[in-house]
Amino acid sequence: MSHDVYKCKVISKKEIAPNIIDVTVESKEIASCAKAGQFLHVKCGDDISMPLRRPISICDADGDKLRFIFEVKGRGTKNLLLIDDEIDIMGPLGTPFTIDNDKYKNPAVIGGGIGTYPLYKLTKELNNPTVYLGFRSKAQVTLEDEFNSVCDMTVVATDDGSYGYNGYAIDLLKGKIQNDVVDIIYACGPKPMLKAVKELAEANNIPCQVSLEERMGCGIGACLTCSCETKTEGTWKYKRVCKNGPVFWSTEVVL
Ligand SMILES: Cc1cc2nc3c(=O)[nH]c(=O)nc-3n(C[C@H](O)[C@H](O)[C@H](O)COP(=O)(O)OP(=O)(O)OC[C@H]3O[C@@H](n4cnc5c(N)ncnc54)[C@H](O)[C@@H]3O)c2cc1C
Ligand code: FES
Missing domain, CATH: 3.40.50.80 (Nucleotide-binding domain of ferredoxin-NADP reductase (FNR) module)
Known part of the structure; x- marks a missing residue:
């Protein structure tokens, strides 16, 4: 997990379905360590009224190319749609999927x-x-x-x-x-x-x-906006989706 922020050059951006935007940016730093299930915290413009980044999952990472796909929903993603040159991205963030191809064959x-x-x-x-x-x-x-x-x-x-x-x-x-x-x-x-x-x-x-998806503030475990109820060894407690997740074992979470 990295709290570093990078200015990432937009390589391609296209609408692949109504209001669904497929973006590839250049970022060797993020792409080289991105794991499946992690997310990016994306700045959606320099507007002072838009201080919070928006969480968007990593769709793919290959060489120095980083891909994410977002739905245009509210103010943040509408702003993001207008950025064509460089996107300010923090990441990769969060706990990825556990992959064990020796143990799980099917x-x-x-x-x-x-x-x-x-x-x-x-x-x-x-x-x-x-x-x-x-x-x-x-x-x-x-x-x-x-x-x-x-x-x-x-x-x-x-x-x-x-x-x-x-x-x-x-x-x-x-x-x-x-x-x-x-x-x-x-x-x-x-x-x-x-x-x-x-x-x-x-x-x-x-x-x-x-x-899991929860509303996020900081994206790095500091503000508790994204708390979710979990159960570990029989004890209920709140965990942060941005840091302990977004990926959890199903038995840990209350849905
Ligand atoms: C870990 C994670 C991964 C995600 N991956 C994707 C993805 O790959 N593609 C995609 O289209 N969307 C994804 N989302 C949802 C995306 O973050 C929201 O659609 C986006 O934040 C909406 O912002 P907005 O300003 O356009 O909308 P608004 O509704 O105006 O947002 C207002 C506030 O609510 C927060 N917010 C609103 N909806 C959500 C939501 N569902 N989850 C978290 N915060 C929310 C925003 O961060 C902002 O602070 C992901 C969310 C999380 C938590
Ligand atoms: S978004 Fe701040 S702790 Fe998770």
């Missing part, structure tokens, strides 16, 4: 919406996982071909059935667990999806890592 990866983006780097590094990606509808489906090119099987589900499987990605994962061996699950997405994945994993005694 991983499954499940993501929903913008939660699919941090799973791309993870998928590249795992032992041929099966990947389930859920989106609201066809217009939001992104990176399917890229996921497909780095793993055995990528299955897309849409809530409205306009593309791929008609329903939730977790239904596909349930079917996989019933018929096949899955020895670890990695998940990132909306809270209801994470809650369902946690329950499914724990009911089947499958280790599971979930990546």
Whole structure:
């Protein structure tokens, strides 16, 4: 984890779905040590009324290239959309996914919406996982071909059935667990999806890592804005999503 801040040159920026922006910047410092599941704390302009950075996951890191994908939502990301030359980035931050390809030979990866983006780097590094990606509808489906090119099987589900499987990605994962061996699950997405994945994993005694999203202030463990309830060795306590997470074992967290 690095609290260092870098001015990163924008190499490419394109809209890959409505309001979904795919950005690659140059940053050897961050890209060379970035791990799957970590995030960047991104400055969204020099405006004095915009002091807080915004957390955005690392989608990929290769050589000196660092990629992240964000949805344009509120003031911060609207500002970020306007920056074309250099982006001020702190990172990489947070606790990454645990990858142990000797121990886990049959991983499954499940993501929903913008939660699919941090799973791309993870998928590249795992032992041929099966990947389930859920989106609201066809217009939001992104990176399917890229996921497909780095793993055995990528299955897309849409809530409205306009593309791929008609329903939730977790239904596909349930079917996989019933018929096949899955020895670890990695998940990132909306809270209801994470809650369902946690329950499914724990009911089947499958280790599971979930990546959480909380509102953040400092991003480095100092302000407690991002606290979440956790349980370690039978004791409940609050942990910081920015520092102890965003990735946790599902058995640790209360969803
Ligand atoms: C670890 C982590 C990784 C993330 N990765 C991605 C990603 O890869 N792609 C992506 O599109 N989005 C991602 N998000 C969500 C993203 O941070 C929010 O969408 C963004 O902060 C919204 O800022 P805004 O100013 O546009 O919206 P506003 O709603 O105007 O934000 C106002 C305030 O709320 C905070 N905030 C609002 N929504 C969230 C949220 N969901 N999570 C955390 N803080 C929030 C902002 O930091 C800001 O302080 C991630 C969030 C976290 C915590
Ligand atoms: S955002 Fe400040 S402690 Fe996590």
